[in-house]
Amino acid sequence: MDMEQIKETIQSCKHCFMCRHACPTFLATKLDSHTPRGYALLRAEIDAGKLTWTESVVDRFYQCSQCGLCREDCEYHWREDELVRQAREEIIKAGAAPERVKKATDELISRDNTGQKNLSKLSIPKDAVDKQNPGILFLSGATARIETPEVLESAASLMTAAGSDWGVLEREPSAAAGLFELGYVEEAKKEANNLVDAITKTSPKVVVIGCAHQYRAVTHYFSRLSVELPANIELLHFTEYLERMIEGGKLKVKKVDASSSIGYHDPCHLGRNSGILDAPRKVIKAATGSLPVELFHSGKAAECCGAGAGMFLTDPDITEVVAVDRLSGAVADGVETLITACPNCTASFRGAAKARGLSITIRDIGEFLAERI
Amino acid sequence: MSGTTFYHEMIRYELERLLGEERVITDEAEIEAQSLDVWWVTRFWKFTEFEFPKPSAIVFPETTEEAAAIVKLCNIHKIPIIPRGGGAGDGGGTSALTGGIVVDTKRMDKIVSINEKSLTVTVQPGILQKHLEERLNRRGYTMNHFPASYTTSTLGGFISTNGTGVLSSKYGKLSDMTHRLEVVLPTGRIFKSLPVRLHSTGPDYSRLFFGAEGTLGIVTEAVCKIYHLPQKRIFWGFLLPNLKDGIEAGRKIMVGGLEPCLMRLYDEKDTRHIMKKQFGVEEDGCVLLIGFDGLTSIVDAQMKEATDILLKAGARDMGETPGKNWWEGRYKSYYPPNDYIAYPWMTAVTDTVAPYEDIEKIYDEMKQTIETDFGEWNAEFHAHFSHWYDWGTSFYPTFLIKEFPDDPKAAMRLYNRIMDAAVKASVDNNGVVNEHHGIGLRCGRMMHDIYGDGYEIALSIKRALDPNNIMNPGKLGLGE
Numbered sequence: 001m002d003m004e005q006i007k008e009t010i011q012s013c014k015h016c017f018m019c020r021h022a023c024p025t026f027l028a029t030k031l032d033s034h035t036p037r038g039y040a041l042l043r044a045e046i047d048a049g050k051l052t053w054t055e056s057v058v059d060r061f062y063q064c065s066q067c068g069l070c071r072e073d074c075e076y077h078w079r080e081d082e083l084v085r086q087a088r089e090e091i092i093k094a095g096a097a098p099e100r101v102k103k104a105t106d107e108l109i110s111r112d113n114t115g116q117k118n119l120s121k122l123s124i125p126k127d128a129v130d131k132q133n134p135g136i137l138f139l140s141g142a143t144a145r146i147e148t149p150e151v152l153e154s155a156a157s158l159m160t161a162a163g164s165d166w167g168v169l170e171r172e173p174s175a176a177a178g179l180f181e182l183g184y185v186e187e188a189k190k191e192a193n194n195l196v197d198a199i200t201k202t203s204p205k206v207v208v209i210g211c212a213h214q215y216r217a218v219t220h221y222f223s224r225l226s227v228e229l230p231a232n233i234e235l236l237h238f239t240e241y242l243e244r245m246i247e248g249g250k251l252k253v254k255k256v257d258a259s260s261s262i263g264y265h266d267p268c269h270l271g272r273n274s275g276i277l278d279a280p281r282k283v284i285k286a287a288t289g290s291l292p293v294e295l296f297h298s299g300k301a302a303e304c305c306g307a308g309a310g311m312f313l314t315d316p317d318i319t320e321v322v323a324v325d326r327l328s329g330a331v332a333d334g335v336e337t338l339i340t341a342c343p344n345c346t347a348s349f350r351g352a353a354k355a356r357g358l359s360i361t362i363r364d365i366g367e368f369l370a371e372r373i
Numbered sequence: 374m375s376g377t378t379f380y381h382e383m384i385r386y387e388l389e390r391l392l393g394e395e396r397v398i399t400d401e402a403e404i405e406a407q408s409l410d411v412w413w414v415t416r417f418w419k420f421t422e423f424e425f426p427k428p429s430a431i432v433f434p435e436t437t438e439e440a441a442a443i444v445k446l447c448n449i450h451k452i453p454i455i456p457r458g459g460g461a462g463d464g465g466g467t468s469a470l471t472g473g474i475v476v477d478t479k480r481m482d483k484i485v486s487i488n489e490k491s492l493t494v495t496v497q498p499g500i501l502q503k504h505l506e507e508r509l510n511r512r513g514y515t516m517n518h519f520p521a522s523y524t525t526s527t528l529g530g531f532i533s534t535n536g537t538g539v540l541s542s543k544y545g546k547l548s549d550m551t552h553r554l555e556v557v558l559p560t561g562r563i564f565k566s567l568p569v570r571l572h573s574t575g576p577d578y579s580r581l582f583f584g585a586e587g588t589l590g591i592v593t594e595a596v597c598k599i600y601h602l603p604q605k606r607i608f609w610g611f612l613l614p615n616l617k618d619g620i621e622a623g624r625k626i627m628v629g630g631l632e633p634c635l636m637r638l639y640d641e642k643d644t645r646h647i648m649k650k651q652f653g654v655e656e657d658g659c660v661l662l663i664g665f666d667g668l669t670s671i672v673d674a675q676m677k678e679a680t681d682i683l684l685k686a687g688a689r690d691m692g693e694t695p696g697k698n699w700w701e702g703r704y705k706s707y708y709p710p711n712d713y714i715a716y717p718w719m720t721a722v723t724d725t726v727a728p729y730e731d732i733e734k735i736y737d738e739m740k741q742t743i744e745t746d747f748g749e750w751n752a753e754f755h756a757h758f759s760h761w762y763d764w765g766t767s768f769y770p771t772f773l774i775k776e777f778p779d780d781p782k783a784a785m786r787l788y789n790r791i792m793d794a795a796v797k798a799s800v801d802n803n804g805v806v807n808e809h810h811g812i813g814l815r816c817g818r819m820m821h822d823i824y825g826d827g828y829e830i831a832l833s834i835k836r837a838l839d840p841n842n843i844m845n846p847g848k849l850g851l852g853e
Contacts, residue, residue, distance in 0.1 A: 011709075012709035012710065013709065015409070015411070015416055015709070015716050016707075016708060016709050017411070017459065017460075017461040017522065017524075017525035017526075018524050018525055018704065018707055018708050019524070019708075020459075020501075020524070020525050021501050021503045021504060021524045021525060022524075030433060030477065030479040030480050030482075030499075031398070031403050031406070032403060032406035032407050032460065033402040033403045033405070033406035035406070037406075038402075038406035041405065041406060041409070042402060042405060042406060044420075045405060048420055050420075051401070051405065054401060054402075055400075056400030056401055056402035056403070057401070057402045059402070060402045073524075074708055075702075075704070075705045075708040076708055076709065076710070078709070296507060296510075296511055332508070332511055333511065
């Protein structure tokens with residue numbers, strides 16, 4: 001989005017109250033400065049010289065998960081998420097980024113190393129690591145190596161069960177999405193280039209991505225960073241891969257009785273922002289015999305888990321409240337087991353459920369399926 | 374809140390002691406974000422050299438007891454309180470005209486209970502209407518309150534302006550929808566209305582607070598009527614030859630005992646706009662959208678009766694599409710780019726309600742005065758009739774001036790002159806402005822003229838309940 005489009009968005013949104021009901025951060029804090037209108041108005045005042053990037057203003061701009069639900073709710077789909085992201089670039093240029101954001105940025109990058117260290121402790125076949133010319137290169141994202149290793153392990157077991165020739169990167173550069181969303185464009189570009197280099201070195205036929213944020217980065221952000229994957233490599237999200245394996249008869253699922261208490265949470269970057277809605281539902285249906293319970297807000301209108309745009313690092317308290325809101329809605333919809341398809345959602349929900357003692361079980365879609373193979 | 378830094382800090386400490394630091398907000402980000410509403414004046418002045426005064430703090434109680442403690446503290450120190458829900462009113466009702474503390478109710482957003490026998494919901498006031506409705510829908514119920522600000526405003530805000538939604542012709546205003554209120558009075562004491570509204574145990578004092586716009590207290594809980602989700606809900610479109618025939622057909626439908634949930638009659642100007650926008654055709658006349666809901670057999674029978682009345686009035690049956698499209702896209706025009714109310718155009722709504730015998734004359738005079746007396750500014754006027762009763766109806770007029778004086782004070786004077794002219798057209802002919810948008814600052818200065826000497830009753834009640842005049846001062850013409 002260029003500056004003209006940003007200005008048009010500011011003009012349109014600064015007076016409009018309509019989408020506030022959808023904003024997960026606003027629902028957590030009830031602050032008008034956390035609404036899309038609030039962001040646009042504050043930005044307009046900064047552009048008009050009536051405000052500067054003071055601490056409270058900057059704080060609010062870093063407490064948006066860029067889930068895009070305001071854009072989805074808007075009849076004209078004004079891109080407030082991009083307005084906020086672009087404002088962060090301005091904040092960084094002005095040297096006004098908060099310390100906690102700088103720290104989160106460093107941590108996002110260092111998580112690549114932590115993930116590398118952790119990989120050796122997981123049940124991953126050694127010959128899969130940095131395997132050359134694999135049929136499939138699986139990108140897990142850092143969270144699946146650090147907070148939810150069982151997600152990566154179950155993905156590995158499923159790919160093996162399907163008879164796929166697969167590999168993983170020993171060190172997976174996975175911070176591009178978070179860095180880009182936090183406004184650190186050059187750092188995001190460097191990380192994106194590192195990932196493309198690593199992928200290119202292993203030369204896979206297909207890249208399967210298990211993390212919705214990594215998927216969003218590769219499919220949407222890379223082009224904006226002028227970074228490209230080699231054209232001959234096919235790209236799939238893990239749920240698309242699973243759907244393909246099930247439909248092709250490569251993964252034999254032992255069906256269990258249909259349950260009316262299994263729900264599915266669409267990760268923002270997978271459902272709303274990438275349009276992958278059917279594949280995870282078909283996979284769950286294959287595992288249970290029936291489609292999952294549709295949450296009151298689902299599909300492209302699904303609410304956020306609170307982890308987006310690095311908020312789980314910069315503002316974990318808000319992340320937790322957002323996650324609790326989403327889980328409380330699921331419980332009200334009669335869900336006892338909530339399946340999702342992004343390690344960040346899984347980690348966010350599990351953390352919130354544990355902290356607040358909520359009686360709901362959170363399962364990653366691969367984990368759920370692996371138990372039924 | 375005037376005084377020294379020491380005094381500010383003392384009050385802030387006291388508020389933090391009551392609520393915790395995280396619920397006492399004094400930063401400029403939030404104060405700026407709350408600094409305008411949907412009123413043209415707050416929007417227009419925002420980026421000029423003029424600004425409305427700002428509050429010193431915004432506080433977020435979560436319980437009635439916390440709200441009462443805040444009010445007690447402010448009453449002792451004579452600090453103005455501005456109760457706030459969504460803050461999306463169109464009259465400056467939540468502006469901190471004399472500074473003070475905003476008591477933001479949005480953290481009071483819990484549904485306390487749903488009574489499935491008597492069909493009521495007990496709820497805190499800070500819940501957004503959309504969230505309340507969705508929570509009810511999950512259980513198979515609805516409140517049937519769908520105003521334009523459905524997605525963004527709170528139940529407490531609707532109570533405080535005595536709002537109406539688009540299905541009000543059947544389900545009424547908030548005062549019809551609400552059985553019981555709990556209110557923190559300006560002294561900090563808590564008023565609870567009796568368990569039943571329709572009684573003879575003295576007046577139903579809860580009625581004082583519908584439309585009081587926070588000048589008499591803070592609504593902290595309400596018991597509202599709910600309904601089962603309707604078995605059937607249909608909408609239909611008709612094209613009437615002219616406005617006069619449309620109003621008369623609508624009257625016959627309402628006084629004849631039919632209960633449309635929706636009836637919207639657009640004047641000729643609005644109709645031309647709608648026909649061109651929705652159907653790409655130029656056509657004269659007045660579009661009337663009508664809807665019924667409830668049990669299928671009753672809906673079908675009522676729709677047949679209404680159709681007979683409309684066809685006899687010379688209407689052309691436009692089928693289901695116009696009504697259905699309107700219902701499904703009823704909020705679309707409120708998202709930018711807006712249809713009529715687009716900033717920076719000078720606009721206002723002077724929603725007017727009157728008995729059937731007077732409504733047409735009010736419409737004619739209001740249209741005449743705006744289009745003629747303000748012709749030099751190319752003032753436009755258009756309206757639709759959208760809330761119908763068995764004794765009268767209301768119309769929703771909007772005036773619009775695209776080019777007005779650059780000088781903010783001159784623009785404000787022009788705005789006030791148009792408002793005066795529009796309100797006079799209504800008041801002189803037995804009408805009432807407003808029907809559902811509330812008064813705030815926009816029309817507050819007119820209240821003494823509208824009521825005459827009778828407004829003494831309002832001033833007396835205000836003095837009695839709020840001796841220190843701390844509750845939303847400057848609104849409703851009750852004095853600063």
